[in-house]
Amino acid sequence: MSTENDRQPARRTPGRDWRQSRLITGVAPLAASFRLLVSVLLLCFFDSSVIAGKPVNVLLIICDDLNTHVSSSGYQHIHTPALSALAADSLTFDRAYCQYPVCGPSRASILSGLYPQSTGVLDNTADILVERPGTVLLPQLFRSHGYWTASTGKVFHSPKQEPGELVWDEFVRFENDELPVVKTARQQFEATRGSVELPANRQAWRLLQRQAAAPLNAQTPPGHGRSGLTDEQHRDGKNARQVAQWLQQRTHGDKPFFIACGIQKPHVPFLAPDRYFDLYPADLIPFTADRPDLWDSIPRKAISGRYTAFGFELGKENPALRREYMQAYHACISFLDAQLQLMLDALRETGHWEDTVVVFTSDHGYHLGDHFLWGKVTLFDIGTRVPMIVRVPGVTAAGSRCDAVVELIDLYPTLARLADLTPPVDLQGVPLQPLLQEPHGSGETKHAYTIVRRGSDLGYSVRSRHWRYARWPDGEELYDLQQDPDEKMNLAGRPQLAERLESLRDVLQQKQQQASGNRNAAGSSDGAGQ
Ligand SMILES: [Ca+2]
Numbered sequence: 097m098s099t100e101n102d103r104q105p106a107r108r109t110p111g112r113d114w115r116q117s118r119l120i121t122g123v124a125p126l127a128a129s130f131r132l133l134v135s136v137l138l139l140c141f142f143d144s145s146v147i148a149g150k151p152v153n154v155l156l157i158i159c160d161d162l163n164t165h166v167s168s169s170g171y172q173h174i175h176t177p178a179l180s181a182l183a184a185d186s187l188t189f190d191r192a193y194c195q196y197p198v199c200g201p202s203r204a205s206i207l208s209g210l211y212p213q214s215t216g217v218l219d220n221t222a223d224i225l226v227e228r229p230g231t232v233l234l235p236q237l238f239r240s241h242g243y244w245t246a247s248t249g250k251v252f253h254s255p256k257q258e259p260g261e262l263v264w265d266e267f268v269r270f271e272n273d274e275l276p277v278v279k280t281a282r283q284q285f286e287a288t289r290g291s292v293e294l295p296a297n298r299q300a301w302r303l304l305q306r307q308a309a310a311p312l313n314a315q316t317p318p319g320h321g322r323s324g325l326t327d328e329q330h331r332d333g334k335n336a337r338q339v340a341q342w343l344q345q346r347t348h349g350d351k352p353f354f355i356a357c358g359i360q361k362p363h364v365p366f367l368a369p370d371r372y373f374d375l376y377p378a379d380l381i382p383f384t385a386d387r388p389d390l391w392d393s394i395p396r397k398a399i400s401g402r403y404t405a406f407g408f409e410l411g412k413e414n415p416a417l418r419r420e421y422m423q424a425y426h427a428c429i430s431f432l433d434a435q436l437q438l439m440l441d442a443l444r445e446t447g448h449w450e451d452t453v454v455v456f457t458s459d460h461g462y463h464l465g466d467h468f469l470w471g472k473v474t475l476f477d478i479g480t481r482v483p484m485i486v487r488v489p490g491v492t493a494a495g496s497r498c499d500a501v502v503e504l505i506d507l508y509p510t511l512a513r514l515a516d517l518t519p520p521v522d523l524q525g526v527p528l529q530p531l532l533q534e535p536h537g538s539g540e541t542k543h544a545y546t547i548v549r550r551g552s553d554l555g556y557s558v559r560s561r562h563w564r565y566a567r568w569p570d571g572e573e574l575y576d577l578q579q580d581p582d583e584k585m586n587l588a589g590r591p592q593l594a595e596r597l598e599s600l601r602d603v604l605q606q607k608q609q610q611a612s613g614n615r616n617a618a619g620s621s622d623g624a625g626q
């Protein structure tokens with residue numbers, strides 16, 4: 097059971113306080129002053145934690161179910177000008193992968209810097225602070241070192257797993273305003289039966305409300321379409337405006353800030369303001385049809401069954417329905433892109449563009465009919481690869497790209513190092529610092545590791561620049577990503593690749609051991625927390 101004591105920060109070696117670490121006072125003799133000046137210049141050059149002499153601020157923007165259908169990832173058939181502009185001024189990671197292709201486990205992993213087998217969060221109901229007491233969460237680290245921390249929207253998975261005051265100075269989650277279709281239904285209802293608030297009307301109205309909203313707002317089958325709302329009436333419109341308001345009102349005071357914005361789109365239901373649908377005439381949306389026998393050579397456990405809820409059959413294309421959903425998903429992406437622009441504008445207008453690290457990413461990828469599948473919960477590239485853009489003023493080169501394999505758990509140690517904070521000793525991610533300055537300098541040998549549950553079993557995947565290997569209870573997959581980037585030809589049975597297969601089996605075994613190796617937080621010997 098969780099107790100309040102479980103939710104206290106773990107004991108750890110504190111990093112330098114930012115106020116102390118950057119204050120230089122007193123009058124020194126000339127020679128000493130010169131040495132000091134050289135030291136400061138060297139510090140500024142080598143220590144990316146100092147941006148124009150100010151503490152580093154952080155704006156972390158994490159989208160929900162956003163795959164790589166964005167201009168910054170090279171997808172041509174999308175309108176995302178804010179992402180294009182951000183990428184043109186930042187470093188884009190082209191091979192960034194989640195550690196688990198489902199919201200809750202992925203977010204627990206990102207925000208702890210740990211693989212899911214160490215967080216113990218392998219579904220959307222588990223809470224990392226219960227599963228792994230004593231874990232120091234990313235915003236908690238910043239807060240304990242003098243930062244003002246705030247979140248809006250879905251950063252941690254759900255309100256049930258919201259650590260709240262433990263990690264945030266302010267946190268808020270918005271809802272969409274009432275949909276026009278619901279408003280119309282409510283007015284018609286009330287014209288004959290009186291207020292929906294009357295006790296005698298509540299049950300009937302709840303049923304009618306659900307029916308009226310379902311085509312737009314249901315989870316299954318996924319609602320999709322033009323919401324009839326304005327940008328600011330949508331949850332993400334409110335999220336972006338909340339971030340802008342915090343910046344404009346300087347809610348952080350004199351402290352450096354760590355602001356996390358959880359963008360809800362393009363998670364189902366795929367509804368967005370009308371004008372974003374106008375960008376995508378359905379009959380012009382392209383897709384690549386798969387061959388009907390695709391699944392004959394792939395382990396069946398690699399399938400996620402969600403495609404049935406969307407109304408599809410395995411092995412059969414339905415171009416009209418596929419385009420209908422793709423149009424709505426793409427409209428949601430253009431909508432979120434416009435909200436991103438608001439936040440970036442606010443950073444500039446408040447003078448924080450050059451002292452704030454900006455990270456834009458997603459919790460996992462998403463199938464839009466690829467492999468006949470819909471939704472998440474797969475280990476394919478489209479299900480695990482995420483957009484990832486990082487801007488560190490004075491460090492990342494404008495318009496630079498990195499094709500090294502990186503993992504979302506790398507963000508925690510990277511941000512900690514940028515802010516000159518001492519992270520927990522047991523993080524499993526690797527700081528991206530060498531790549532931030534030299535995107536082509538290293539990262540050759542890294543493998544991304546992703547797992548997913550299938551009942552009581554797990555599927556496992558490791559990926560390098562060239563290969564992806566997956567193991568399921570009912571078979572294996574091997575893809576040559578240079579020849580077959582869309583993963584349509586499973587090579588696991590090819591005799592000429594037996595040696596390659598064997599070496600990737602070894603890599604997977606090593607990753608499995610590493611990933612489950614930090615099940616308890618450092619400093620909490622019995623896992624009971626501090
Ligand atoms: Ca998600």
